[in-house]
Amino acid sequence: MLSFKSTEILRLGVRNLFVHPARSVLTMLGILFGVMAVIATLAVVEGISEKMQEEVLRMGTTNIIVEAVKPTESESTTQTQQGGMAITYGLTYEDAERIQSSIQGAEVVAPARRIPVTARYLTRRTRAEVLGTVPWYNETYGINVASGRWLASLDQRKVDNVCVLGAAVARSLFPRSAPLGKSIWLGSFSYRVVGVLASRGKTATSSGETETDYDRTIYIPLTAASRRFGKMLQDQSAGSRSFEMVELHEITVKVPTAEAVRPAARIIVGLLEKFHDKKDWDVGVPLERLEALERTKWLFIVLGVSIAAISLLVGGIGIMNIMLASVTERTREIGIRRAMGAKRRDIVSQFLVETVVLSTVGGAIGVPVGVTLALVIPRLLAQAATMLGVGGEAALTSLSRTIVTPGAVVLALGTSIMVGVVSGVYPAYRAAQMDPIKALRHE
Amino acid sequence: MSLAQLIDLTKTYHMGADIIVEALRGVDLDIEEGEYIAVMGPSGSGKSTLLNLIGCLDRPTGGRYILGGQDVSRLSDAELSEVRGRRIGFVFQSFNLIPQLTALDNIEVPLFYQGVHRRQRRRRSQELADRVGLGARARHKPMELSGGEQQRVAIARALSNDPLILLADEPTGNLDSVTGREILGLFDDLSARGRTLIVVTHDEAIAARTHRTVQMADGKIVNHTSN
Known part of the structure; x- marks a missing residue:
């Protein structure tokens, strides 16, 4: 019965969103752009990092x-x-x-x-x-x-x-x-x-x-x-x-194995230090660079996602704003529903469903938009470079590829759903806490 | 045993720091099954407070309220919601329909929270729409309906959960006299079929149609009259 009621409440939430289609779409856009930004950013970071990784791998990890x-x-x-x-x-x-x-x-x-x-x-x-x-x-x-x-x-x-x-x-x-x-x-x-x-x-x-x-x-x-x-x-x-x-x-x-790389490098450094009276040599270990690259990549991911997260945050604020207005606007409806037997948690679910549906749909549209953006970024950059006449060469080689990973899609979608929940909780709570008697008299 | 019993019911409101309003000051009332009761009295006499308590929209400060054999005076918010949903039907002066829902959907609202299946809800709402005489207008939204039609929707909605008591607060207050009489005719009809009705009204003519009139003043019942 519970799951039955949940599907009913879901249906109700979706129907309510269609009452103000323009408002719903505009609210959704905030999330859409946020998700798009997350996916595109991650794709760029992933592309650069894989490119660099390939280069290091080409030098050979052993x-x-x-x-x-x-x-x-x-x-x-x-x-x-x-x-x-x-x-x-x-x-x-x-x-x-x-x-x-x-x-x-x-x-x-x-x-x-x-x-x-x-x-x-x-x-x-x-x-x-x-x-x-x-x-x-x-x-x-x-x-x-x-x-x-x-x-x-x-x-x-x-x-x-x-x-x-x-x-x-x-x-x-x-x-x-x-x-x-x-x-x-x-x-x-x-x-x-x-x-x-x-x-x-x-x-x-x-x-x-x-x-x-x-x-x-x-x-x-x-x-x-x-x-x-x-x-x-x-x-x-x-x-x-x-x-x-x-x-x-x-x-x-x-050397035969990756484990042998570090000890061998130490021996080489020792030899060179012993036989060269000046520092006219440098020992490079691609394996170490690969590991350093992995750390750098995470730094970039955190940085990029943080920036993208700001737009999701703004989207969430937009949802909350709209929902608070909507709750006030629908005070009477809340009173009516309470009088007709709706429990507080029914009211909470009703409004929460609306925000989650908004953010999820926004996110679901944002994913393909973000993927498309990720695909055209290298071409856009190439065009921009030629138009500005700058030596796009360097920028192009590192941005010539963007990679959308399943993890990025899951992260973006998951975050958008979470934004829906978080931004919906307070308005839904406000709606549920209303005194039904006062709500019924609300003009 | 009576359908509902109000025993020494009191309700006080705290308005601000030390202003205390005693809205009800010891009300005793027995409501028998199938009774049609009018509650009258000047504004501020406690009529609305009484109606809210009977309708389980609020809890009394003191005293007991037994509804259908269950003491509902100390129930939690969720339990009270449950009681409202199963045992109470409300008809308001200003109809209080949900604007974005059609008449049929409005009628189904109480059933929705009972977890009644969609198809069953639709069957019931259609049946009730016919019974209150909405006919083909049942698929319209409240804005497209006349006041009389809206109040018929509201009555159908109040009946959808087959309540123990149907509470009406000035049900004809927003209607012209002709339409008002039609609605009252509907109430008479319900009463004749054994429905328990309580109507809050200022109108002597309405009170005259009921079985008895409860006269309130200063948060107390001051007079019972059998009609």
Whole structure:
């Protein structure tokens, strides 16, 4: 009988909302926008966080990335024959060997050098970074070859002038033709293209300060890199003639399990501290970044939802306001119902049902609206960026995707129902507390 | 045993800090089944207070009120609501219909709170609408009905729960004399079928149609007259 009565009261509540359709719709809008904001905000946060997570994952959760860092102090500066200043810093082959022999179970130690170059094919030119590395580098990073092949041990031994192109480099140099087998110029040497990589998109390096575009990288054998480019790198950015002496820019260590990452990283730090007299290195652990990212994500969710919650709060205040007015307006009706046998809790339910129906329906409409908004946000931002002519590039890559999770929908809908209950309780209580005799006489 | 018994019933209201209004000062009244009673008296004599107590809209300050064998003078708010819903029918001077509901829906309101099923409610309300002579007007909302029709709806509503007592407070007060007589005819009819009716009125002509008149003054019954 109770459930029967509840469905009856629900029916009554819905009918009462149709008495003032415009008022009901306007009240509902407050909740609708609130729910929409919650869903869109969460979708943006989720999108950014997943994007960042993918980047970290691409660096490999079982990888430890040791990078060369240019030291700030100038004590290592020496006069070169050319009259410029030369700085010696960074990682060495010895470091790679030491790491290899010190860490038990270290699967691969992939050393790499990075050299900024201008790549040329016929009359086409493009900025790129040459990465001299070992044949197992692709396994460490899960690099996928789209066509052709990856660097082989034979290339390494023969110090062959072969290269594998990142997707963007291949596109710039070979817009219409197939790059495989063609020769491109890197500096004063020509390299035969043996492979082209699948596109990976932008990623942050482990230090998080600079961005490396995997797709703009040209991979060549490490032996070839040392031989052809030497140990000296000319600093392109500085106006003065300064040179950098770097043996290795990067050593990637892959350990078998995630549990082994932290102990291995500690050993590496110990080794480097022992053998480097200056801090010209940095040890990055993608796993730790992943965990830090998770924390940051929650911070953003809390922040975003709090902002969205304000609009839900305003919506709730709107409902309460309307319901208080409605209770006063319907004082007589309340008196009549009480005289006809309605208990206080019947009156409470009647008004509560109205607010909950309002907020639930508002929320239910707000969900698809929010999802739609989440879907168009990346496109809207892209348009806004092009219209303003700003370098939307950076903003776009981090906002190129929004993700609506079931959790976000449940949260938004649940909150909207809760807002209905909370905003309805006080007006309903006021209605129920009315003295039926006075209510009946109310004009 | 009588249908309802009021034993030394008192009601005092506290208005502000130390103003005490004694609305009823010891009322004794026996209401027999099938009786048609008129309550008369000047305003402020306690008629309305008495009606509210009989209608279980309020609790007495002192004394006892036995309705259908049950002492209802000390019941909780929820219990009183239950008693109102099952045993009392109200007819008001200003009809007191719910504006957004149709006549039929208005008639069903007491049954709604009894948990009577929708189909059953509809059958009962239709039957009552016919009985009070609403006919095809029963699907209209109060605003679309004349005063007389509205009061017929109210009477049908008061009868819907088959109450022990039907209470009417100046039921013809807002009606023209012709319509008023029609409504009173309906009351006579109900009385003839054995319904217990109590009518609060200023009108001697109405009182004359009842079985007996209770005369009130200063919160007390001062006179009983059999008509």
